[in-house]
Ligand code: HEC
């Protein structure tokens with residue numbers, strides 16, 4: 093049995109390939125613990141693309157890949173949402189401190205990567221006069237009757253041509269008043285959709301919805317009006333990102 097160690101060595105070499113001899117590990121092949129991954133694209137593909145789409149488009153959830161989103165998003169708020177999730181919606185908690193899977197460093201990498209833009213940067217002309225992406229504190233709570241009336245008017249002006257006069261579905265957009273939809277979406281997500289649009293799905297943003305760009309007040313009003321159709325309190329609206 094003299095040749096056995098040699099044979100074993102040969103088998104090992106054949107199995108591993110010459111570059112992978114013990115003592116010469118290729119750093120690229122080294123197993124990475126999930127908590128060690130620091131590549132934005134890999135983190136995004138692993139944890140986010142299933143809901144937000146492969147390059148931040150065409151997913152069921154918010155179009156994070158629109159350059160307009162990247163330009164308008166507040167990096168502190170983006171990081172907070174990734175860490176804490178949005179209660180009452182499918183957006184999960186990612187911070188390990190909250191039971192999620194990502195380290196503080198990974199949260200930073202994701203927030204910085206989204207802010208840098210998944211698909212390039214937005215032109216200045218599309219940004220001029222844009223309404224704030226995050227609703228100001230104090231906008232929440234019970235909307236006044238006057239605001240709801242203004243919101244209904246804004247809906248008729250900017251949304252009805254696609255989503256139907258009653259908001260229950262129209263020429264190209266689906267129903268926005270389904271309890272099953274409204275119950276799972278926060279006011280902030282509605283606001284983001286109205287401002288950024290879903291160009292991947294054929295919906296224009298704040299500049300293109302109507303004959304003139306929407307004002308910040310009109311955005312807030314239409315979101316309040318949509319939200320007023322939720323069937324009960326304590327649903328997604330309470331998970332909204334502004335306190
Ligand atoms: C299971 C589906 C799901 C996964 C996975 C997911 N998200 Fe989300 N995300 C959502 C939904 C749904 C919303 C909208 C929540 C709401 O109603 O406010 C959202 C909202 C967000 C927002 C806020 C958008 C805004 O309106 O400003 C950010 C930022 C975000 N997600 C980032 C991420 C990142 C980064 C990852 C991966 C680490 C991720 N999400 C993974 C479903 C998901």
Ligand code: HEC
Nearest residue numbers: 153250251254264265266282285286293294295296301314
């Ligand atoms: C030019 C047509 C068009 C206009 C104008 C338009 N939408 Fe849409 N909207 C769409 C299409 C198409 C979709 C994708 C299909 C669907 O979900 O109904 C969509 C989707 C949505 C969604 C769901 C987004 C998601 O991520 O699932 C919301 C919320 C929405 N629209 C709100 C509005 C509001 C509010 C207005 C007015 C301020 C508006 N839309 C104006 C066409 C339009």
